[in-house]
């Protein structure tokens with residue numbers, strides 16, 4: 001069955017369960033747990049070997065994924081609030097913790113792991129406002145302009161605040 005068009009209906013997540021997936025160093029999915037499959041609506045046969053963009057929601061600004069990849073490729077773990085698209089077109093917001101898997105001997109990055117859980121309605125409200133602005137700027141003026149907007153937003157929170165700080169401490173900021 002093909003992926004449906006996005007619809008304006010949320011999937012309510014069980015706050016006690018995690019949606020876990022793993023990739024190789026290129027971001028190709030190598031593992032996903034049962035809850036990830038259940039919520040996304042895809043079986044592991046459909047997910048393994050694919051990139052995560054299979055669940056990318058069109059409401060997500062590209063800049064968020066650019067910053068995310070920059071961070072993990074440079075060996076820095078990061079957290080991010082992400083809106084994902086299920087196979088049936090519904091959406092689900094998650095707080096995602098990314099972990100980097102390194103070869104014990106060489107220290108080389110061999111893959112990544114993402115562990116996702118439900119996020120509060122309040123955080124979703126604040127973040128969807130920010131992401132909505134980033135997406136609109138990205139579509140009208142490009143990614144650089146969106147990055148400029150994000151930097152101004154972060155500066156307002158504090159001189160040394162980064163995107164990673166906001167995402168990590170989101171419960172304290174909002």
Ligand SMILES: Cc1cc2nc3c(=O)[nH]c(=O)nc-3n(C[C@H](O)[C@H](O)[C@H](O)COP(=O)(O)O)c2cc1C
Pocket residue numbers: 021022023027051052053054055056057060062065069082084098112113114
């Ligand atoms: C371990 C890991 C987990 C990821 N999880 C998600 C996810 O849940 N949703 C998502 O849209 N992108 C996720 N991504 C980012 C995707 O690789 C991709 O950058 C993103 O979907 C945007 O697609 P694009 O790069 O083709 O524009 C993840 C990446 C990694 C390495």
